[in-house]
Amino acid sequence: MNQHNEIWYKVLHFLSEKIKKADFYVWFQGTTILNMDEDKVVIGVPSIFAKDWFQKRYVEVLLEAFELVGNKVSEISFEIDDSLSTDEGDGVDLREMFATNPADKEAGLPAKKKKKKKESTNLMNSSIVEYQTVQSYGSKTLNPKYTLDSFVVGSNNRLAHAAATAVADRPGLAYNPLFIYGDVGLGKTHLLQASGNGILKNFPNSTVVYITAEKFTNEIVESIQKNNVKAFRNKYRKVDCIIIDDIQFLADKSRTQEEFFHTFNELYHENKQIIISSDKPPKELEGLEDRLVSRFEMGMIVDVSFPDYETCLAILIEKSRELDIKIPSDVLEFIALNVQSSIRELEGVLVQVAAFAKLEGEVPSMQTVASTLKKLGKIELVTSKEELTHLPADTIRRHTSGADVIDLVAKYYNLTKYDLVGDRRAREIMVPRQVGMFILRNDFNYSYEKIGSEFGGRNHTTAMHACSKVKKMIKKDQNLQNEINDIKQVIGL
Numbered sequence: 001m002n003q004h005n006e007i008w009y010k011v012l013h014f015l016s017e018k019i020k021k022a023d024f025y026v027w028f029q030g031t032t033i034l035n036m037d038e039d040k041v042v043i044g045v046p047s048i049f050a051k052d053w054f055q056k057r058y059v060e061v062l063l064e065a066f067e068l069v070g071n072k073v074s075e076i077s078f079e080i081d082d083s084l085s086t087d088e089g090d091g092v093d094l095r096e097m098f099a100t101n102p103a104d105k106e107a108g109l110p111a112k113k114k115k116k117k118k119e120s121t122n123l124m125n126s127s128i129v130e131y132q133t134v135q136s137y138g139s140k141t142l143n144p145k146y147t148l149d150s151f152v153v154g155s156n157n158r159l160a161h162a163a164a165t166a167v168a169d170r171p172g173l174a175y176n177p178l179f180i181y182g183d184v185g186l187g188k189t190h191l192l193q194a195s196g197n198g199i200l201k202n203f204p205n206s207t208v209v210y211i212t213a214e215k216f217t218n219e220i221v222e223s224i225q226k227n228n229v230k231a232f233r234n235k236y237r238k239v240d241c242i243i244i245d246d247i248q249f250l251a252d253k254s255r256t257q258e259e260f261f262h263t264f265n266e267l268y269h270e271n272k273q274i275i276i277s278s279d280k281p282p283k284e285l286e287g288l289e290d291r292l293v294s295r296f297e298m299g300m301i302v303d304v305s306f307p308d309y310e311t312c313l314a315i316l317i318e319k320s321r322e323l324d325i326k327i328p329s330d331v332l333e334f335i336a337l338n339v340q341s342s343i344r345e346l347e348g349v350l351v352q353v354a355a356f357a358k359l360e361g362e363v364p365s366m367q368t369v370a371s372t373l374k375k376l377g378k379i380e381l382v383t384s385k386e387e388l389t390h391l392p393a394d395t396i397r398r399h400t401s402g403a404d405v406i407d408l409v410a411k412y413y414n415l416t417k418y419d420l421v422g423d424r425r426a427r428e429i430m431v432p433r434q435v436g437m438f439i440l441r442n443d444f445n446y447s448y449e450k451i452g453s454e455f456g457g458r459n460h461t462t463a464m465h466a467c468s469k470v471k472k473m474i475k476k477d478q479n480l481q482n483e484i485n486d487i488k489q490v491i492g493l
C-alpha cells in the first residue's frame with residue numbers, strides 16, 4: 001500500500017464513525033488521495049455530484065480527520081476523476097475495507113469493484129471546459145416553475161414524487177434510471193423537471209439536460225444530415241444528468257434508439273443520472289428494442305395516475321396560489337368534482353374560470369365554472385361528492401385509489417388493511433390479498449409494479465402470480481367469483 005493510500009484508509013476509518021453510514025458508503029466509495037504535500041491535499045472523487053457534496057459538507061470533518069491521523073493539512077480540494085467511477089478506478093473499495101456484516105450492504109454500499117491498477121488520469125481541466133459549454137444549454141432546458149415543492153402529493157403520485165426527490169438528493173446513486181409513466185396531463189413532465197431542478201439546486205455546478213424524445217430524434221436526424229454526429233454525441237455524453245421526456249416517441253425509430261442506447265450506457269456506467277418518462281411501463285412499450293426496455297427496467301419504475309378528489313382540490317389550491325387568483329373554496333370544489341380527465345385539464349379550467357370572471361369583473365362563482373365546463377362539452381355536472389358513487393364506472397375508477405380498494409376488500413373479509421399489505425401467509429389472508437391484487441389489475445388496469453407497491457412494496461412477480469392464481473381459481477370456484485362480484489358492487493363497478 002502506498003503512503004497516500006495508507007493515510008486515506010486511516011482517515012476513512014475515522015470518518016466511518018463520524019458520518020451516517022448510508023452517506024458514508026455512498027459518497028466515499030471510489031475516492032482516493034490524488035495529491036498531497038505538507039499543507040494541501042487533493043482528493044479524487046468520481047463525479048461532479050460528489051465534488052459538490054464534499055465541498056459543501058465534508059471539508060471540516062476531513063480537516064479534523066487528517067489532523068487526528070497525524071497528517072494535518074490546512075487546505076483540502078477535490079477533483080473529479082472520471083476513472084474513479086469505473087471498475088478499473090484507483091479509488092478505495094469500502095466493501096473490502098469495512099463490510100463485514102450484511103447490514104452494511106443494505107446501507108447502500110455500491111457493488112464490489114474489481115481492483116485493477118491503472119494509471120490515474122486527471123480529466124479535471126478538460127471536463128470543466130466542456131461542461132461549461134453544455135451547461136448554458138442545460139439550464140435553458142429546464143423550466144424553474146416546475147419544482148418538487150410545487151408538486152402536490154397524493155396517493156396517485158406519492159411513490160413517483162418520493163423517487164424524484166431521492167434522485168434530486170443523490171443523483172446517480174438513488175435510482176438509476178428513474179422511469180416515470182402515466183397518461184397525458186398527469187404530471188410527468190412536471191416531476192421530471194422538478195427532479196432536474198432539484199439536482200441543480202443541490203449541485204449547482206452540475207449539468208442537467210432536459211429534452212423530449214421527439215427533439216432528441218430531430219437532433220439526431222439533423223446531425224446525420226450535417227455529418228456531425230460526433231458533436232451530437234459529445235453534447236449528451238458529457239452531461240451529469242439527462243432527462244428524456246415521452247420516450248414512447250422513439251418507437252420504431254431504430255437509428256435514434258441505437259444512439260440513445262449508447263448514450264444511456266455511457267452515462268449509466270459513469271454514475272450519471274438518467275430520468276425518463278413514458279406513457280406506458282417499459283414492458284408495454286411497443287416498437288422499442290428489448291435491450292432498451294431491459295435497461296429501463298434496471299432502475300426504479302413508478303407511475304402517476306389521476307388523483308382522488310382531495311388531491312385534485314389541493315392541486316387547484318396550489319395552482320390558484322401560483323397564479324395569484326382568488327377563488328372561493330366551494331368553486332374550487334366544484335371544479336375538482338367535475339374534471340376527471342387530467343390535471344392539465346383541471347388547471348386549464350381553473351385558468352379559464354379566472355379569466356372569465358376577470359372579464360366580467362366579478363369573483364368566480366359556481367355559475368362561471370358551469371358555463372366554462374359547458375363550453376368544454378361537459379353537460380352533466382356533479383354538485384356533491386356523494387354523487388360520485390353513482391357515476392359511470394370510469395369516473396368511479398378515477399376516484400378510487402388502490403388504498404381504497406384494499407380497504408374495501410379487507411372490510412369485506414373482516415380483515416384489516418394491515419393484514420392484506422402485511423406478510424402473514426395464512427390462507428384466510430392470502431386469498432383476500434390475491435383477490436385485492438386481481439381487482440386492481442382487472443378492473444383498475446394497474447401495472448404489476450404498482451400493485452406490488454400498493455401491497456406493502458411487494459415484487460411485481462408476486463402480483464403477477466396472484467392474478468393468474470385468482471383467474472384459475474374462479475374458473476372452478478363459483479363462490480369466489482361471487483365474492484369478487486360483491487366487492488366490485490361495493491366499489492360501484
Ligand code: ADP
Nearest residue numbers: 150151152184185186187188189190315343344
Ligand atoms: P404530463 O407530462 O404527464 O403530460 P404535465 O407534467 O405537463 O403532465 O402536467 C400537466 C400540468 O399539471 C402541469 O402544469 C403540471 O404543473 C400540473 N400538475 C400535474 N400534477 C401535478 C401535481 N401533483 N401538483 C401540481 N401540479 C401538477
Ligand code: MG
Nearest residue numbers: 188189190245
Ligand atoms: Mg409531458
